[in-house]
Amino acid sequence: MSVQLWTWLIVGVSFTLYAGIAVWSRVASTKEFYVAEGNVHPVANGMATAADWMSAASFLGMAGIIAFAGRDGGIYLMGWTGGYVLLALLLAPYLRKFGKYTVPDFIGDRYYSSTARVVAVLCAIFISFTYVAGQMRGVGVVFSRFLEVDITLGVLIGTLIVFMYAVMGGMKGITYTQVAQYCVLIFAYLVPAIFISIMLTGNPVPQLGLGGNLVAEPNVSLLDKLDGMQRELGFDAYTAGSASTIEVFCVTMALMAGTAGLPHVIIRFYTVPDMKAARTSAGWALLFIAILYTTAPAVAVFAKTNFITTVHDQPYREIPSWFKTWESAELIGWVDKDSDGRVDYRPGPAFARTEDYPKPTFQHDADGREIRGEHGQLLLHNPPSPGDNEVYVDRDIMVLANPEIAQLPNWVIGLVAAGALAAALSTAAGLLLVISTAVAHDFCKRTVFPNLSEKGELLLARIAAAAAVMVAAYLGINPPGFVAEVVAFAFGLAAASFFPAILLGIFVRRVNREGAVAGMLAGITFTAAYIIYFAFINPTANQPENWLWGISPKGIGTLGMLLNFAVTLVVTFLTPPPPREVQQLVENIRVPVDFAERPAPAEGDRG
């Protein structure tokens, strides 16, 4: 069977499953809609959290980024997993004990301020929309590449599926679809990794294969081989770091604190029965996430090794067919600088970026057909750059192309497409629910119309979810150019705003409204200003020598976070303490039960 037929089959079966869950999990109350009645089992919630968290970027993008960044790529691996330690130890159990449905609920009640609540609502909506646009785009790209349907149609199909289970089933529908989606995506990620690990190293466990010796050269380890090939071509060794220590440190910290502060992840911990279940659930979530995150660096090394060996120094006419498929998708480009008809892969860009063509842009004739050069390669508008490198390759294709590069069976390729869709749809649904709760619950019910009836609120939540799905679909079809950048910065913004406010709200009883609001404003203004200046106002100045203490806009959230902590504490101690009932609230969320109502445990229970 062809790749396309397999893909239709596997995607079709998985989508039918999601639709079935949607019908089964219809809800009738706001409590079901927002937090699935708060009775999700910790293991199920762990899987749902893992699927919620692992987006199209984790599934498709991360291994590719690591393949081209080498040891420095560890910032993403550590940043996006280490954040769960902060979440599990410092936030999740206490927020669960607090028991309301959303992050703005906590900020609003803890800092006894509607202003703080509204600011939190706006931040949550902004972060979620920038994030969700990337997911819907990912859905469209997978559809267009593997099923050869238009990106727009692909986005619409994805939208329809999300619409079904998010609007009908709310958090309950989303939770159980995410459990199914986790199973699909992790299976789809592991199967090709295991296949390739066996082919390259003979070890079926990719995490061990990464450190193993080659089947072809039993005395050489895979990593040494890749280091050697990279050095020979003029790159840094794969296992050597090249970014500055302070930059690596700050980006990792910003990603960790940002992960812990992202509203769509936190909201998942309100769906379990109690504090103890929130802790256990975080343990399961990180375990399920770690399965993919420890496989990703292995996939990166396998893909990079296979890419170099199959592409470098090959005559273009004999290049494997995947190369040409991705060339047609305009994600790979080749220019024959030395006119030998062979592909040279070396450091540096292959094409120069000009004012007219800031990105690699392919030529088309008047009818929109591709224009080919003498070897049959597609031509670009961009002139060749001065260096020796002849290959432009988009990092995002590594995971999707990996099974083809390794010549795996067609069904594996179809499976990877279904896994990518599962990753994108599960994250999109979680984000859409945050938007819907933020509008219906935090804004309408808690701020504007406190007398809204249960039925009215549920209807409003469904309408908000439906509207958010439409906006997300629109953003997926017409992505604003800045989405990719903004998603990377969303972590810094979350680290500089939500994370310190929630953390101090739990751990420092004395922190008051004035301190928290001033701290959040200081943190987010500083971080956003730095990012906007370097990313949008003056992008040419975005060079290490112009950065504050050598910290890039991606890592600046760490400084923003420290600033937030400092401002919050200084302002807090200059202004009156919070009211008694707020201090009581803080005391309550710190302990699992009210000890005053409870007799001392019997002697035998101790220990």
Place this chain on the structure above:
Amino acid sequence: MATEIPASAEAKRRAYWRTNLTILAVLLAVWFLASFGCAILWADALDAFRIPGTGFKLGFWMGHQGSIYIFVLLIWIYIWLMNRLDRRYGAGEEFTHQGEDI
């Protein structure tokens, strides 16, 4: 932890919270040393060593594999310690619904 559990509710609450903070401090110190220490600050120094029998340089392995395993372990150790603490304070068997209805 052999400390006596105080009798009054207020003192109990304080003692519970103090123990919780101690657990957090120890676990977060390990979290910091594993990731920011071994995989970032001392990565170059650790790269001089290899994990015997594999192609892994130690600093590289900590950044791409080891720190993640340690994170998972840390959360499960935390779960175990906190469940034990809850049991000692007579709050162990809870699986009831918390939080208010709106």
